[in-house]
Amino acid sequence: AQTVTQSQPExxxxxxxxVTLSCTYDTSESDYYLFWYKQPPSRQMILVIRQEAYKQQNATENRFSVNFQKAAKSFSLKISDSQLGDAAMYFCACEGGSQGNLIFGKGTKLSVKP
Amino acid sequence: IAGITQAPTSQILAAGRRMTLRCTQDMRHNAMYWYRQDLGLGLRLIHYSNTAGTTGKGEVPDGYSVSRANTDDFPLTLASAVPSQTSVYFCASSEEVYGYNEQFFGPGTRLTVL
Known part of the structure; x- marks a missing residue:
């Protein structure tokens, strides 16, 4: 079974x-997608960044970037120049195979101090 | 504005009552999903539908049923609610089932079963 582990609750x-948020995953698929979602207090799930497993180049979206290590099955999120609006729950997710759903980690709650 | 709507936003329900959570998308996406979010557990798949007329069970389907009569609507029914079904419920959709299946999420329904 596919699993996603976020070892940092907060x-x-x-x-x-x-700041860097950690994520490891386990999948038997050879080609798959990985995602980071942000969930602010509004509860809305917002896609932050995506990575295609067959692409070795790490994805970047403005202040957000990933460190994708396919062999190690690691997919960490780096947030540069953190802003107060970045405070939220962050979920790492991996494609779930035949059902097409996403397998989510348990989340990391990020606080930003002024 | 294109997206996913869910109703109700929140609901308090007596145990044993029947409840249907509504989900509608206007993006003509093929695949739709229902997740529940519980503190410390992330999001877990309840049921999914890869296309209109088909549905499947996810990780935690017991006590829930779904239907997909058309592309746009994907209601989730609790036949006889129990307190363990207290959760936040998210509906999501994606254009495709396989490959790049970025999922778009609704705003969620907070359900409390007493």
């Missing part, structure tokens, strides 16, 4: 600093 970062 993280804290100072405004304008950089």
């Amino acid at each position: 993280m804290s970062v100072q405004e304008a600093e950089t």
